[in-house]
Amino acid sequence: MNAPILDLLRERRRELGQESIVSVLRDRRPLLLRGALIGALVLGAAVAATALVFLRYQFVKVQTAQLTRFEVESTQMQAEMAASKAKLNQLTATTRSLTEGLTTLRTSSALLADLQLRIPEDLQLKSAQVEGENLVLKGQALDPMAFARINALQLELARSPLLKPKGVSVVKLERIPATPAAPGQAGAPSPAAVSFELTGAFASLPAARQLAVLQQLGSEGMARRLLLLQAEGLLP
Missing domain, CATH: 1.20.5 (Single alpha-helices involved in coiled-coils or other helix-helix interfaces)
Known part of the structure; x- marks a missing residue:
């Protein structure tokens, strides 16, 4: 409703x-x-x-x-x-x-063996030092023909597989006069000589070339070490 x-x-x-x-x-x-x-x-x-x-x-x-x-x-x-x-x-x-x-070939016995093969007669090597990428050699060459011996060493180093051909240069040359024997002492007088300092840039060698150089220089221990590192894949 x-x-x-x-x-x-x-x-x-x-x-x-x-x-x-x-x-x-x-x-x-x-x-x-x-x-x-x-x-x-x-x-x-x-x-x-x-x-x-x-x-x-x-x-x-x-x-x-x-x-x-x-x-x-x-x-x-x-x-x-x-x-x-x-x-x-x-x-x-x-x-x-x-x-x-x-x-490295820079501090191995292969470097010393290579230097021994290239040092001319009547040239004395007093030191061989590795300074970074360079090899520094100091010594003296006896007269006569001291400069010719130093030049021959420079040419031999340029042919070394361990150094760059155009990287070997003469840094210093200094003539050393002959020294007479001291009075009352036996022995021959020291001959005239020329002291020198040479520097050479190390070459960068591939593993195969390093192996060949080591075997050529008779460094069998380094050669075996190189082969082992190659077998492990640690070298290109």
Whole structure:
């Protein structure tokens, strides 16, 4: 049963010839229902859109968190790879240095054997030093023909497989006058001589050439060591 509708202006409406409030409300009820339905639909659509936006936000948030985690892991992996590469390069450099130290011809008996084969007669070698990439020789050549002997030594060193052909040069020449024997002492006077200093740049030899030179100079121990390092893959 519908509740009665209080219409305080009913008499006034009658005087004006207007419909009663009951008739007006009865005619407008479908319109109100339609408006309420449309409002409910709009509200439902807004709620659904809000829910979809929220779900999308949560999805994007999860994806962003995963991407951030992947980025952190990628950065850590790159740092680990860089550290491993640095360690590998350091180990490679150390291994190369040790290998070169084990197979270098600069301080081996092969160098001394090569020098003995190239020193002319009446030329005295006083010192042979390795200074970085160069070999420094000091000594003296006796007269006569001291300069010719020094020149012959320079040419022989230029033909050495251990030195660069164009890297041998004369650094210093100094004439030493003859010294007579001291009075009252037996012995011949010291002949005139020329002191010299030669320098030569070491040649860079591949492993195969080093092996041939070592075998030619009779340095069998160094040759076996070189073959062993080659078998282990430590030499190119």
